[in-house]
Amino acid sequence: MKISLLPFEQSPFNVQIEISQDQHTEIRFKVCGPVSELENWEVPFDLSREDRIWESTCFEVFLTEKDSTRYQEVNLSRTGAWNLYSFDSTRVGMKPSDPFFEFEAISDGVRLLLPHGVCLEKIGISTILKEKSGKIHYFALCHIGDRPDFHARETWTLSLD
Numbered sequence: 001m002k003i004s005l006l007p008f009e010q011s012p013f014n015v016q017i018e019i020s021q022d023q024h025t026e027i028r029f030k031v032c033g034p035v036s037e038l039e040n041w042e043v044p045f046d047l048s049r050e051d052r053i054w055e056s057t058c059f060e061v062f063l064t065e066k067d068s069t070r071y072q073e074v075n076l077s078r079t080g081a082w083n084l085y086s087f088d089s090t091r092v093g094m095k096p097s098d099p100f101f102e103f104e105a106i107s108d109g110v111r112l113l114l115p116h117g118v119c120l121e122k123i124g125i126s127t128i129l130k131e132k133s134g135k136i137h138y139f140a141l142c143h144i145g146d147r148p149d150f151h152a153r154e155t156w157t158l159s160l161d
Helices: none
Strands: 002-004 014-021 024-032 056-066 071-076 081-087 103-106 109-115 121-128 135-141
Touching: 014 121, 024 121, 056 109, 071 109
Parallel strands: none
Antiparallel strands: 002 014, 014 024, 024 109, 056 071, 056 121, 071 081, 103 109, 121 135
């Protein structure tokens, strides 16, 4: 399955998502455009759990069950920085969770592997691209409101179950 994420505003970048399911679920984030202008693009990959990854170039996946208020947020960077947060409800009760995924940087983005058994009933996928100049570009499956809001459940429009 291939999906184009939608930019919140006009952008010189394009973000494509490729999803395949076999022995695991693979989500590839592919960025097209002047990637040499992005922060944290051409850096060594070194796995480390870090907070506030979304303040720079970041790839995100939100996972929840259809009728649950609880959800998880996966944050990934091409640097190898990552985090996984659990929430009780929208932006409430944020706490780090034990990782259940693998990921790696690829030439044009990142590749996330989710094991079988992860709930994929309702998924949000988003990307933040921060240029070295400080300009930020926001991408998601869809946008609502007058600001990018990746925690808005209305933007989690993908189901793989």
